[in-house]
Amino acid sequence: MSNPNPSSAPTLRDVAEAAGVHTATASRALNPKTRQQISAETARRVMRAAQALGYQPNSVARSLKTSRSSTVGLVIPDLTNPLFPPIVRGVESVLESDGYNVWIVNTDNDEERERAKIESLRSRQVEGLIVATARLDHPLLRQLHEQGVTMVLINRQVRDLPIPAVAGDDATGIAAAVRHLAGLGHTRIAHLSGPLGTSTGLLRSQAFRHAVRDHGLADDLVVECARWSEDDGAAALRALLSRTTDFTAVVAGNDLIALGCYDVFAERGLSCPGDISVIGFNDMPFLDKLRPPLTTVAVPHHELGAEAARMLLDCIDEPGRPARSLLLPVTLVVRDSTAAPPRRA
Secondary structure, three states: OOOOOOOOOOOHHHHHHHHOOOHHHHHHHHOOOOHHHOOHHHHHHHHHHHHHHOOOOOHHHHHHHHOOOOEEEEEEOOOOOOOHHHHHHHHHHHHHHOOOEEEEEEOOOOHHHHHHHHHHHHHOOOOOEEEOOOEOOOHHHHHHHHOOOOEEEEOOOOOOOOOOEEEEOHHHHHHHHHHHHHHHOOOOEEEEEOOOOEHHHHHHHHHHHHHHHHOOOOOOOEEEOOOOOHHHHHHHHHHHHHHOOOOOEEEEOOHHHHHHHHHHHHHHOOOOOOOOEEEEEEOOOOHHHOOOOOEEEEOOHHHHHHHHHHHHHHHHHOOOOOOOEEEEOOEEEOOOOOOOOOOOO
16 A cells, blocks of 8 residues: 555545545544544554555644645633533544644633634634634624634534534433432422523523423522623522522532532521532532532533534535534432422421
8 A cells, every 4th residue: 555645744534545434534543542433443444554654643744735724723711611621632632633733712701802813713724613602692603604614613502503513411411400309309499590692501591491390390490690600600699599598409500600509508507408409510620529519410521522523523524514413411410419408397
């Protein structure tokens, strides 16, 4: 087997063609972390082809051959949010094995900063974008889509735009949280939602309302948080408590909002779960070290990043392929922040 392009270094596409597989399959075969996702026979065929061609992932060689940059932009709304580092690691694990470099930008949830950062990425000739920022009304995404920019959304979805997306199964996760609380005997369950101008905040809030109704419970205990933060979670719970104390459990829009609940419990001398049970969402690191350890919905963030990167590679390789969405399964992790409701006198 010889290099079909003897004047330049062999590329992943050369390896894929020699092995008779899709480029994304060749990428998985050459990455020890993803090799188990394909058959052993296919992996051996790809590795034999790579060895015979003398293939090495080399972004410089790729760029010289194809006039491509071998770079991808990753747009993150808030790098201080602990859910994003594992997503970043998942993206990097796939793209770097395929010879791509990843440019990471942080928007701080600011529209003008987001536009400037994406313009900067495009000026660097990135081949595609993985975007973790998605508001329900997001003119920039529409503009980029209309301009033919290759994009994949991660942990987010948008209405009315055929943009590929990878996310956790939020609705199932919220339903599991409500089912767990109802099973413990809670009949008045509150929801501190994320910002309803974001796709995730709206989806989880809608899922909560559907879930409590399915259990024959009221859906009137919903308070929106201005941001996905501990401080805003605390503010939302204070607002709810000023309105009513007639609830015994909270489903928080994410773990940071749940941490805000813990702050209010400490302020007001409330016991968790003795007075109020709490469930978070995401399963960020160290939640098992809290007092009490937080019950939450675990989302496979590393795999979200990896799948988004694979989807982007597919889109780069086949620009005309139809957009598809992928939901990854989530799991309720029961710890000590949930228990049966207190008995009423």
